[in-house]
Amino acid sequence: MPSRIPVAKELAEIFKALSHPDRVRLIEELRGSEQDVNTLAERLDLPGPRVSQHLGLLRAQRLVDERRDGRRHLYHLTQPEIADWIVSGLDFVEGRLSTLNAETLEAARRLWAVGGKQQSV
Amino acid sequence: MPSRIPVAKELAEIFKALSHPDRVRLIEELRGSEQDVNTLAERLDLPGPRVSQHLGLLRAQRLVDERRDGRRHLYHLTQPEIADWIVSGLDFVEGRLSTLNAETLEAARRLWAVGGKQQSV
């Protein structure tokens, strides 16, 4: 039954889209509300073109979408639950690095949880 | 607050480990029980050394672990819930490709669910 192969491929592509720290942080920044490229670039302390490129990749994978307001390009998560899904992935981070202490992890967990909403996945 | 950066980095590394179709399928194969390298290689129709290398990478990320039985190396998921987590990621695959019809996706969902256990994440 090779029908599962395309599904694995699709999943792998989503994972690949999320496999860069900058992109993880972009999703994080977008968890609450839409943001324009310039704001994101400043908050992540990254050059604009780079943010633009990362966002383009996330958009190609339909993880984010864009709308325009004047000269600004506003990006938002297509499926806000993806932030919840990612935060649930923190369970697998636990106990991996000694440099990641419990407080750091807890802080990240709180940070990521969208407005205190309980996880739906 | 730069403390979230290492967490994003850790998450990105997990995602990277899962960002190859072969590795997604390996996790899938291991969802129910441990398997030796040779069996995995046959089931996925991949050369042995390649499977070995993928498993080594997954092990470096602590997603799988190994035990030996005679000359065979048996691999298993360190956290079986990771399979549930991945299956919940199928929600984000939905509606992405016209080549992935609903039945294929449903089949994948059933396939991945560990023994009908409901998702814990």
Next chain:
DNA sequence: TGCATATCTGCAAAAACATGCAGATATGCA
């Protein structure tokens, strides 16, 4: 010991990615 099986490691070539920067496009306003 000698041979077959099971798996791993190392190496070289190809492909994919990340990054920095220059220049292109598009919008808003004077």
Next chain:
DNA sequence: TGCATATCTGCATGTTTTTGCAGATATGCA
């Protein structure tokens, strides 16, 4: 129209991954 702002695209370079294959190691058995 002309200029500044916001963002995107293209290109060159350096770094990682992936892949195939040869050879090394380790175990079991005759």
